[in-house]
Amino acid sequence: MGIEKNSFDKFTEEVCSLIKCTEVHKDIKEELACHLEDIKEEYIAQGSSFQEAEKLAISHIGDSEKIGFDLNKVYKKVPEYKTLIICSLFVAFGLFTQFSIFKNAPKVMSYSNYITTIVCTILGSLIAITAYLFDYRKIEKYSWQIYFITNFVFLLIVSFPYKINLIIGIKLVGKNFDIALAAIILNSIALNGILPKLTNVKYSIIKKLSLIALCIYLILISNQYFCVALFSIFSIILLVNSKIKIRYIIATIGASISVIYFAMFTTQYRYYRLIDLLNFRNNTSEVNSLNEIIQKIISASNLFGNGISTEILSNTPVINEGLIYTYIIYTFGWVVALTLLILILFLLINLFRTSKSIKNQYGRNLFTLISFILAVEFLLSVALNLNLIPFVSAFMPFLGYSPFSTVVNLTLIGIICSIYGRKNLSKSLVKTKLQINN
Template sequence: MSKESIESYLDQVCQHIKAKELHGVIRQELEGHYAELTHDYIADGHTEEEAGKLAVKQLGDPVDVGKGFNKVHRPKTDWWLVGMIGVLVGFAVLMILYTSTEKYYMMYAAPYYLRFFYLFIGICFMLGCMFFDYRKIKKYSWHLYIGALLLIVFTIYTKVSINGSPYLRIGPFSISAYTIASYMLLIGLCGIVQHPLHNQKINKLVLRLAVLIPFIFFWTTLDLSQYGIYLVGLLTLLWFAPKMKVLFVSIIGVHLILLCILFFIRMNYIKNHLNVRWSNIDPLTASSLKSIRESGMWGHGAGVFKHKVPDIFTNFIFTYFIHAIGWLAGAVLLVLLLTLVVNLFKISIRTRDSYGKLLTLTLSAYLGVQLLYGPLMSLGLIPPAGITTPILSVGGLNLILSLATFGLILGIYRRKDLINPIIVK
């Protein structure tokens, strides 16, 4: 059989495969099978033309083969995860409407219509990331990493800070530099650790420096909450990345040593602080628990929140949610958040591509801490910290970035069957 004939056969197969980016891989795979079969038939005594026809016949009808490939290798959407994100967005809409009636909110927060605009932008980013081929990000890993460092250096140089954390001023808007940089660093490092240099000694040095340099900038800020979230994401990345276990253990060891040094330097202060905490509940936690206890099954509705709970629309948004809508809705939200985090990690298990798997694990850990910390903090189960709940809390940047991250993870799942496990190592 001539080369034109096998090309015609492959063209007919590809006509029935919707994922065009797979056409080249599938053609390569079928050409390999065709060459092997042809060689076997020639070895059995057939002429080259007869061997080609028999090989094509054994490959199967091109329509059936194409439909078979299309059925296996096609984009798939995790509708269960989409549904949970949709419910969370619905709760966010309720929070926008409810908080806009509170006098305290109207004094310090953005107008409700601006929050709806942020939500709309976030959903657009989520859809865009969902249909974007995440593998294209990998070649820009170093660009993201260096860009994140330059962003932090620039904001430190401009000396614009809120509560000790560097912010970037763009007109009337203040954007947390470390929040954006954390995403950029983690996504960049996922690609960097998967793209080693040829020289092994230099590669080890470069990787270690790439991981350790951001710590210098994080240690210069008082935003320990953002540092903690980034650290969880980084440790997850190092644990699942190839040949990074030593660095993982080293970072944990350094932090334990620093904690021990801090404990001995400020032993009396820490003892007194712990005695106060053990004998009296933290005032923030006490106010949150009081508000939750008085909420009732169905809540108090909007515009009636009177408890003195700082950061009620950001860090303690779960407290306000229960106060406004009630215990039952709070329980539903807590179960939703737990299920959402579990499903994020399940996607990583189903992902074949090693880069996609590492991205999903790292971003799931980064988002998971934020999704669960706020509710557990409101219930008094963990110490108060400046960690907002994604999508629900007031704040445009976190809302947009969280939805974009959900979209990226959905996009990785969507392409999990478009990646050939033989080609991807």
């Protein structure tokens, strides 16, 4: 038996020596050893000796070099190049656009702001590279820890908030970071690993909805009603991925709408503010002043751009942040703006199509979730800048000035590349226990 084990081990080692993706070595060795053992047993049943059956099994399975070469092609780690190229173009154009604002409107964007943009871009890129090299499947093992730590920290921040432009944030290197958005993304990633594991447990529906309800409650008490709506959308995606019955999904949608409705309409100020927002095209109140400014800038834009206007830069709030796409339309023209929009749509379509090629269920769900997050960010920002919706706090990924958004979105791209690079790894790193559904 010792000779048999050493021979099979030697063969599997030779195969794995040609496979650069080390994360799959263990699985391949186990699969090959099991296959060799089955073939050996067949030869023994036909009358061969143990040693002869061992040699015949190795000979039957084929040349170790060819097998290793073929498997290396299957499990070769490569990033999702289409996504990487398009996002790199966005980052480069975003830095160029922010530089044009910095050079022509120092009151809008100071030297320190632009340096922060560069630093956060470099930091986000380094984190993205680290995320790509990191085996994303390990995140699943720490889903519960991510969930509890995120909500505990968020609860502390809600209890001691820094309210800046109605966004809950903290001061970090002089910049305001949107913690509510961070909580949404981290909780979504955590629940992506938690909810499917609760499918076959007692009271699974109650447990799943309770975990989501806690997140919604914390965001709600921070007065981030838009973020509540955003997380509710992601929650529906998470529930669908966890194969929950449609009636519970409908109930979740109804509950979310009821909660938002109750929160908005029980306070007179919020009620009138909501009416103003919904009537943004015909309302001239201060709440909708930015929508009026957007409309005026878009109306003055042309096909090939008007060039840089220091007047518009100086008199338009958040021109380098939430209104960056409006600035691009006016300055560089509709040709550039529509080219960007086409690239955005191509990026999103490619992401959703690529998600189908991910074999690992957790990875496919996470890939789809991140695709939805990016889709909401991009499309919401475009709709805002085209004056199709009331003004809300939204940043166009990689283009608008938002250090937090830059780091987070580059990290998400790194995770996407990590998942795609391991798209043929179907095995989960989390051991599941069979539980009876009562």
